[in-house]
Amino acid sequence: xARLRVHNLAISLDGYAAGPHQxxxxxxxxxxxxLHEWVFGTATGRRMTGDDGGSTxxxxxxxxxGDQGIGATIMGRNMFGxxxxxxxxEDWTGWWGxxxxxxxxxxxxxxxxxxxxxxxxxxxxxFVTDGIHAALDAALDAAAGGDVRLGGGAATVQEYLRAGxxxxxxxxxxxxxxxxxxxxxxxxxxxxxxxxxxEFVASEGVAHARFVR
Amino acid sequence: xARLRVHNLAISLDGYAAGPHQxxxxxxxxxxxxLHEWVFGTATGRRMTGDDGGSTxxxxxxxxxGDQGIGATIMGRNMFGxxxxxxxxEDWTGWWGxxxxxxxxxxxxxxxxxxxxxxxxxxxxxFVTDGIHAALDAALDAAAGGDVRLGGGAATVQEYLRAGxxxxxxxxxxxxxxxxxxxxxxxxxxxxxxxxxxEFVASEGVAHARFVR
Numbered sequence: 001x002a003r004l005r006v007h008n009l010a011i012s013l014d015g016y017a018a019g020p021h022q023x024x025x026x027x028x029x030x031x032x033x034x035l036h037e038w039v040f041g042t043a044t045g046r047r048m049t050g051d052d053g054g055s056t057x058x059x060x061x062x063x064x065x066g067d068q069g070i071g072a073t074i075m076g077r078n079m080f081g082x083x084x085x086x087x088x089x090e091d092w093t094g095w096w097g098x099x100x101x102x103x104x105x106x107x108x109x110x111x112x113x114x115x116x117x118x119x120x121x122x123x124x125x126x127f128v129t130d131g132i133h134a135a136l137d138a139a140l141d142a143a144a145g146g147d148v149r150l151g152g153g154a155a156t157v158q159e160y161l162r163a164g165x166x167x168x169x170x171x172x173x174x175x176x177x178x179x180x181x182x183x184x185x186x187x188x189x190x191x192x193x194x195x196x197x198x199e200f201v202a203s204e205g206v207a208h209a210r211f212v213r
Numbered sequence: 214x215a216r217l218r219v220h221n222l223a224i225s226l227d228g229y230a231a232g233p234h235q236x237x238x239x240x241x242x243x244x245x246x247x248l249h250e251w252v253f254g255t256a257t258g259r260r261m262t263g264d265d266g267g268s269t270x271x272x273x274x275x276x277x278x279g280d281q282g283i284g285a286t287i288m289g290r291n292m293f294g295x296x297x298x299x300x301x302x303e304d305w306t307g308w309w310g311x312x313x314x315x316x317x318x319x320x321x322x323x324x325x326x327x328x329x330x331x332x333x334x335x336x337x338x339x340f341v342t343d344g345i346h347a348a349l350d351a352a353l354d355a356a357a358g359g360d361v362r363l364g365g366g367a368a369t370v371q372e373y374l375r376a377g378x379x380x381x382x383x384x385x386x387x388x389x390x391x392x393x394x395x396x397x398x399x400x401x402x403x404x405x406x407x408x409x410x411x412e413f414v415a416s417e418g419v420a421h422a423r424f425v426r
Binding site for chain 1: 384388389396397401405406408410413414415417418422424
């Protein structure tokens with residue numbers, strides 16, 4: 001059975017998966033980039049940005065796992081872009097430039113329909129307006145036997161957790177205090193029930209906790 | 214200068230320092246004991262309960278530090294007992310039996326006056342009704358040059374964080390999901406501002422993050 005997996009979802013020690021006040025210059029909200037600095041210290045993270053070097057330890061192992069066996073991705077609209085409400089035009093094609101680091105179909109949850117957008121490198125953004133179950137069905141189809149990655153953000157992960165649909169949840173705990181932002185573990189209404197700790201290991205800068213159903 | 218220090222304040226991955234529904238049989242709320250199981254695996258923790266053995270690694274080092282140089286403790290009333298409102302009588306003398314593991318003056322924040330209670334082993338519980346600054350002044354006096362430990366619970370630590378009075382904050386992050394309870398990092402209104410990460414290290418079951426002002 002193909003699974004729905006969350007990987008490398010970084011949260012601060014005070015629980016925030018993003019800082020407040022997301023806008024076009026702050027994709028992760030103000031201060032949120034501190035949650036992802038560790039990524040760019042790893043070999044896998046540096047490859048994503050076209051750079052050499054980087055660590056090959058615990059952080060790198062977890063980062064790399066996030067792509068293994070994945071055939072499609074689901075994300076919330078706020079992870080796709082900073083806009084709210086109806087699309088003003090179709091200029092925005094994500095934060096990731098012409099060749100996004102997905103290389104497979106990506107399903108963006110939104111209340112506002114839009115035609116699919118094909119990018120370089122095999123990424124196509126599909127816009128799903130009929131909810132999380134429909135997005136999961138479409139992503140499982142597109143993954144053709146592969147697993148589906150649930151990218152984020154916090155509100156979207158919460159929706160799938162509440163519905164009991166998350167099979168694997170890997171949280172990367174970063175010891176910073178953001179003070180405000182988007183909490184991951186909130187509005188869950190018992191959502192994490194049934195998730196069992198499978199792995200807990202830390203690097204010098206990140207504690208990785210992986211839960212499976 | 215004597216300092217106000219928080220040590221071994223355990224929180225779940227979803228941010229709770231205690232489970233919900235504290236009562237006389239659930240001092241840490243329902244499920245909250247899962248936050249403290251690691252304590253009883255350490256040599257220091259086992260000594261507190263009169264047992265031999267236990268680990269001497271990272272967890273033990275952090276646990277032991279929590280007593281070093283401490284001359285007095287402050288705690289909220291909910292850490293002292295499960296009762297709310299006026300004292301019905303003076304029978305309750307804490308969760309810890311006749312010889313509590315403090316062995317120094319302990320200042321309990323409450324809205325309801327009560328005479329001090331002297332216990333075996335040097336612990337005296339004083340009940341402070343005029344707020345967190347008065348409790349800190351009294352504890353610093355009683356500590357006679359030693360530091361003051363801020364024991365908890367979450368609401369009390371929040372009060373001192375909001376007031377900018379916490380000099381050292383050691384959080385022990387336990388990779389469990391409690392789902393509900395008393396959040397530590399909440400209602401802070403910028404309280405952690407000025408706290409800098411001084412140390413981050415994990416055992417196989419706990420990630421320790423220590424902040425200093």
